[in-house]
Amino acid sequence: MPEDARCHALVPCAGVGSRAGTAAPKQYARLAGRSVVAHTLAALAAVPRLAATLVVLAPDDAEFETHAEHPAAWIARCGGATRAATVANGLAALRERGAREQDWVLVHDAARCLVRPSWVERLIDACAGDEVGGLLALPVADTLKREQRGRAASTLPRTGLWAAQTPQMFRVGLLQRALEAAGSEVTDEASAVEALGLAPRLVGGEAENFKLTWPADFALAERLLETR
Numbered sequence: 001m002p003e004d005a006r007c008h009a010l011v012p013c014a015g016v017g018s019r020a021g022t023a024a025p026k027q028y029a030r031l032a033g034r035s036v037v038a039h040t041l042a043a044l045a046a047v048p049r050l051a052a053t054l055v056v057l058a059p060d061d062a063e064f065e066t067h068a069e070h071p072a073a074w075i076a077r078c079g080g081a082t083r084a085a086t087v088a089n090g091l092a093a094l095r096e097r098g099a100r101e102q103d104w105v106l107v108h109d110a111a112r113c114l115v116r117p118s119w120v121e122r123l124i125d126a127c128a129g130d131e132v133g134g135l136l137a138l139p140v141a142d143t144l145k146r147e148q149r150g151r152a153a154s155t156l157p158r159t160g161l162w163a164a165q166t167p168q169m170f171r172v173g174l175l176q177r178a179l180e181a182a183g184s185e186v187t188d189e190a191s192a193v194e195a196l197g198l199a200p201r202l203v204g205g206e207a208e209n210f211k212l213t214w215p216a217d218f219a220l221a222e223r224l225l226e227t228r
Helices: 036-045 064-068 083-096 117-127 172-182 189-194 215-226
Strands: 007-013 050-057 074-076 104-107 133-139 144-148 151-156 162-171 201-204
Touching (some): 007 083, 050 064, 083 172, 104 172, 117 162, 117 201, 172 189
Parallel strands (some): 007 104, 133 201
Antiparallel strands (some): 104 162
8 A cells, every 4th residue: 555545435325225114315314313324424534544535425415415414524416326336426526536546445335324433443454555455344143044935945054254344445446447347236345346356355343333224223223322
């Protein structure tokens, strides 16, 4: 890593969260007195080594400023139809704002609002000297079942399996090339980098760093936020 390489955060915030069962996009649901995305941005703002945070919104998003409560973040209304497209467009916006090819970008889900600054620092420490980059992840502990017509058809071996989290940290130029080659179907940045034949570093995450996806996740996240 060049000594002058900077770290930027990129928060895809253009989805609607249809599985969450919320009336509005899930990133704007309120938990413990503030919106989901406001919790996320507050945590990232507390990481000293992040030079800037870019939030990528849908082109027609008129709600962010009402819910974000964090004016310091950069905003780009260039979100795409998929997560991969949103991140790719966000990387281009970062480059327009001065991010260089060798700089790092930490892509973090807006809906992982329980992230702590120390976990982001852990990832930066582990990946700053890495040739590829890496991601927060957890070894899979549960027994995994393959479903067929609503029934358990088989049990899958869990040895060596990890559940991917965010942030995911890669060099800006590398991630741009990876997403361009992988197309829009990849569900996270690491899988695009893997498709280039590279192996991102797995950095131990925390169970609390879950992504709000289902209705029950919001009640659990609110309880955890209120006990901090």
